[in-house]
Amino acid sequence: MLTHPVRRVLSRRLSVIKTKQSTRRCCSSSSIEDVDQAGTLLQLCVDRHYVSPGQPNVELFQRGMCCSYGPLGTELRRNLLDQWWHSVTGSRAQVFGLNTLSSSSSRDRAADGGGQLRMVESEHLKQLLDRQELSKEQLIQEVRMLLQRSPSVRTNLLQGALEQFVPSMELVNRKLPFGLAETGLCLQPSRGSGCPAEVTQTSLVWFCSPRTSSQWLDHWTRQRLRWWRKFARSPSDFSSSEVPEEELEEPASRGVRIIYHFPWGPESLETLWSRGNSELLHTHQGVRSKLQPRGGQKSIPHVVSVTGNMDRGMMAFLSNSLQQLKREDSKQRLQQRRVLKLHPVLAPVKVALDIGRGATVEMRRVCEGLLQEFLEANILAWPGYLDTAQTSMEQLNTKYDEMGVLFTVVIGENTLESGLLQVRSRDTTIKETMHISEIRNFLSRYISAADNI
């Protein structure tokens, strides 16, 4: 598999990362060049509130697992999942959203690792262990039964969609093709490594006639690759590749991976399998009559699954959008400028609001009014004006560029008189003067224009 050698390389590199916040302001131009790209990226994610601090947490993120996200990471994940949802449920009339349970006691988990992870009520198990009257054999028997009764936790979203196939057929008048989309947390068994980890999965399960399944696999591969590339700064880092025959997992007859080429090597973001119909039949105890579509077709639908890892997807977009530029600062020292050029639709913070020199109560009020206006228009604004520490404009720009903030608005004394404010663009670094009444529409138009390209 793709992940193992990569993980080892990254683990070594990760050791250079200090997650302590205090180190973040003293990077000189020379030390930055020493730290490798993966380290820089992860450090920046912690410093700029994408990922919560702490070595174990950063390691989860770096392994492509769900971790504790800070406010910016939380918004980026929301935006990414929203875009995935609209792209998949909106791409065809026959895709329907779904929500299934993440744990289940009754469910047949055959397609799901056979119930490897079970949710056990700790008190019940402890009470069993305390029952002195039980012989060893009786105890073993009781523990087995407790385990059997305990709900198993899902490791993917496929099984839930297979179970909902029959009621969902009613939605489309029992006609093929159609699909079921779902996003949610899944657990990955540790495979001996210690602790199971969570993954934010996306899943489209597509039901189609047997003879079209390979074409549909191609269709969805194109659709998904286009989607990943739409938000990329450098689209060619995203590619698709057919899974070699020797790596095919039962019962798949074909597979395609959407790959991102991280600086440390390729990793898989989304996987498409043409799975045949054995799992569908198994889930419904082989009752073929329930599964047959309307019309002359007597064949059982085939399943194409499209499964994504959005935690790794986040890291791909963060990595892809990080631009490092060398430039001289005002004292002619060589400096590294780091900009997180996230796509305008994905960028968690669209605009930061700050106050120039000579902050007054009135200027603060203008900021608060403007912030409210942005929030009402669903434009996430960063309340920079709350931070009253003395910071130069240059430091502020560095901070916002690393956060990936699209625009910085500075309210000056001037604004109170003329209504004019300064707007700096992350991507061009150009500062424009704009009237306060125009800024909201300007931002809305900018974001929706970027969405429609």
Next chain:
Amino acid sequence: MLTHPVRRVLSRRLSVIKTKQSTRRCCSSSSIEDVDQAGTLLQLCVDRHYVSPGQPNVELFQRGMCCSYGPLGTELRRNLLDQWWHSVTGSRAQVFGLNTLSSSSSRDRAADGGGQLRMVESEHLKQLLDRQELSKEQLIQEVRMLLQRSPSVRTNLLQGALEQFVPSMELVNRKLPFGLAETGLCLQPSRGSGCPAEVTQTSLVWFCSPRTSSQWLDHWTRQRLRWWRKFARSPSDFSSSEVPEEELEEPASRGVRIIYHFPWGPESLETLWSRGNSELLHTHQGVRSKLQPRGGQKSIPHVVSVTGNMDRGMMAFLSNSLQQLKREDSKQRLQQRRVLKLHPVLAPVKVALDIGRGATVEMRRVCEGLLQEFLEANILAWPGYLDTAQTSMEQLNTKYDEMGVLFTVVIGENTLESGLLQVRSRDTTIKETMHISEIRNFLSRYISAADNI
């Protein structure tokens, strides 16, 4: 507590519900009156793709737990969570979003039921039980250690926010007040009843100075009640009530519940607690210096928690929006018209697209084009034109009214020539003629106008 007697009553009522789809079309006016309100609501939720069929699943929903949702339920939950998120993170500059892990092996779960639920790797436990060489005492010891190592599952979102207090303080320059918002699944231990259940929780954890905590509790109570009422058809069914002193849970000094008056009695949707600072101190091992805000204040912040159950919230809005009207049909039989008058912002399907008599390939193409246009504008449209079964317009309207679809658009032969189509409103039942080029903007304006009232 509020839920127990209610649950018993509902369980009895639930027995009248048939979840088989086949019964849904033969309800005559007299039999409808016999079925009670709760039964009618749950049956409608199953028939109209809010809740997946199956008795155990409907029971989960009726108990205010997360269940397997159909496409309409999935969208309604999305809309509800989105609105909650924007309302809470957008209400003040100092509220930040957060995402914490749902399971954790290292976490201190003191404020979280003390790790009652543990995720156990079934294979590991089975291997232990198979080790014949172990004595009973050794076996007990090994099982205890396995349990200890297994990650515990969260039962609420509070603990994660308390843990993130220290890094989050950096966001606000170590100044109070500020808040951390999160939504996600939490597990509820079964308390002996059998199986733990999932709940879609919303959580705002608000940190403020000790002397202002009671005022903030009042502030957030007003804010939350206003939010619930904003989307209600009958706002007075939502109310707030102070938790009586004898029901206060440690360490809370005050509590308020947001209550919905279901036809079968009141149930709590969201609970606000003024919790003091003991849990915050405990989470950070009593290291007061880490927890103190900037400025002269040496006191440890107090915590106000706002915890909602959005699965029960969904049921509240579904129940609140269900209108039952008696009327005579075209053959002068008394009929019951049921309309799910969900708020335009919450309604999962905004518009249904259908074809009138004499459907042709061209009319279908018009539908497909229009559907695409709606999807691009993020207006969820229902592809009614895919259903080619013979249905009268009256039956269609009944179906869409029960789904809560805001508008039904019918493309006729006429549309191909003149570009005119018929638009029927769910709320007024009035049919208007509109040009095809106007419909998208009309819908966008209608929804955003309803949002801003």
